[in-house]
Amino acid sequence: MLIVIRNSWPLLIGITLLMIGNGMQGTLLGVRAELEGFSTSATSIVMSAYFAGFLLGSQLVPGMIRRVGHVRVFAALGSLASAGLILYPALAHPLPWVGLRLLLGFCFCGVYIVSESWLNNTTTNEVRGRALSLYVIAQMVGIVAAQAIFTLGDPGDYILFVTVSVLVSLAFAPILLSATPVPPFETTKPMSFRELYHVSPLGFVGVFLLGAAFSAIFGMAGVFGAQAGLSGNQIALFVSAMYTGGMILQYPVGWASDRLDRRQMVVAGAIVGTLSCVLGASGAGGFTGLLVAAFLVGGMANPLYALLLAYTNDYLNYEDMASASARLLFLNGLGAVGGPVLTGWLMATFGPSGFFLFIGALMLALAVYAIWRMWRRAAVIPDDTGSYVAMSPMATTPVTIAGVVDEWEEEAQANEAQ
Numbered sequence: 001m002l003i004v005i006r007n008s009w010p011l012l013i014g015i016t017l018l019m020i021g022n023g024m025q026g027t028l029l030g031v032r033a034e035l036e037g038f039s040t041s042a043t044s045i046v047m048s049a050y051f052a053g054f055l056l057g058s059q060l061v062p063g064m065i066r067r068v069g070h071v072r073v074f075a076a077l078g079s080l081a082s083a084g085l086i087l088y089p090a091l092a093h094p095l096p097w098v099g100l101r102l103l104l105g106f107c108f109c110g111v112y113i114v115s116e117s118w119l120n121n122t123t124t125n126e127v128r129g130r131a132l133s134l135y136v137i138a139q140m141v142g143i144v145a146a147q148a149i150f151t152l153g154d155p156g157d158y159i160l161f162v163t164v165s166v167l168v169s170l171a172f173a174p175i176l177l178s179a180t181p182v183p184p185f186e187t188t189k190p191m192s193f194r195e196l197y198h199v200s201p202l203g204f205v206g207v208f209l210l211g212a213a214f215s216a217i218f219g220m221a222g223v224f225g226a227q228a229g230l231s232g233n234q235i236a237l238f239v240s241a242m243y244t245g246g247m248i249l250q251y252p253v254g255w256a257s258d259r260l261d262r263r264q265m266v267v268a269g270a271i272v273g274t275l276s277c278v279l280g281a282s283g284a285g286g287f288t289g290l291l292v293a294a295f296l297v298g299g300m301a302n303p304l305y306a307l308l309l310a311y312t313n314d315y316l317n318y319e320d321m322a323s324a325s326a327r328l329l330f331l332n333g334l335g336a337v338g339g340p341v342l343t344g345w346l347m348a349t350f351g352p353s354g355f356f357l358f359i360g361a362l363m364l365a366l367a368v369y370a371i372w373r374m375w376r377r378a379a380v381i382p383d384d385t386g387s388y389v390a391m392s393p394m395a396t397t398p399v400t401i402a403g404v405v406d407e408w409e410e411e412a413q414a415n416e417a418q
Contacts, residue, residue, distance in 0.1 A: 010174035017171035019142025030222025031155040042094040044344020047219030053105025055333035061110040074114040081107035086165040089158040140247035147236035202373045203312030211335025213362040219340040224355040245299030253303035262311040270367035273300035277360025281353040
């Protein structure tokens with residue numbers, strides 16, 4: 001672990017600062033939109049635009065990198081992201097905010113791709129799993145820290161937007177000043193959706209559902225807090241609880257999934273997520289109950305995503321993992337685009353509880369489908385499965401997938417040699 005920190009500390013610092021900026025953006029915009037009088041539907045479209053931009057970036061940024069290089073793409077997208085963040089209070093209208101969110105989703109996707117390319121290039125297969133775990137922890141720490149900073153300012157003012165822009169700008173310094181040359185970004189021709197569904201129906205459906213669920217969490221948690229009448233400090237605690245749960249519960253869930261039928265873990269996690277949403281929607285237990293619900297919802301959404309990726313790859317030869325994972329990543333992005341819009345519609349219809357109703361419905365659907373699939377296919381023996389690797393749906397790019405596939409490939413080759 002110390003070797004990983006020594007080789008990757010500039011990236012870890014940079015990604016933490018980036019996630020402080022990006023994490024505060026979601027909470028801040030949700031609250032500011034309410035103050036500006038945006039309708040719930042308009043706000044949900046604004047939030048959804050980020051995920052559309054992220055999906056677009058995952059398809060276009062690799063080509064940009066091949067044409068002009070990592071450093072130029074990194075610097076250009078970083079500058080655009082910083083500028084976009086500071087323009088929000090000056091253009092307080094849903095239409096320009098949609099454009100800015102689209103731009104920022106594209107930019108952050110590109111920044112993550114370059115950062116992760118560097119991470120992959122500075123770590124060996126022996127320590128890549130630990131490096132990815134630290135990377136995920138840095139992401140979560142950044143988002144939780146963002147909520148603390150959010151409480152120090154007035155969302156109706158412009159200072160918090162300036163703070164976000166400055167933090168994002170500062171994030172590039174340690175990476176650009178310390179980064180070593182990275183290899184050309186290589187893409188793999190993905191398998192067809194039909195082939196992927198044939199390989200793993202549960203992975204196909206589950207990753208799509210979780211994309212919608214996590215985009216609702218990432219995009220609409222601040223909107224929920226504002227509509228529910230929570231104070232600024234309470235909104236920050238609520239959002240922090242979601243990501244703290246995601247950070248803490250990744251590892252026990254991952255440990256268990258390497259020893260049990262992964263579908264049982266998917267069912268258990270989805271049921272816990274569903275019941276947590278019932279708790280959150282009911283309002284039982286007051287604000288404490290809301291924090292418990294947030295912790296468990298976030299704590300299930302993160303590991304379920306990584307769990308489904310690992311489960312799908314249990315049915316693949318390692319040479320097919322990259323192409324299948326690219327399709328799963330795309331499916332996750334498609335689900336993410338619609339998540340905030342549907343959540344916004346439910347919140348406009350049923351009030352703030354629509355936030356939990358949407359996520360709970362997705363979790364329940366996942367649990368039911370996983371149970372049905374358990375009747376349709378025999379389980380893989382745990383000894384024959386690949387290792388679980390912690391990943392976050394909010395910043396997974398083709399480069400993250402490539403690093404994980406490298407680790408799975410080496411593990412598969414080691415198992416064949418035994």
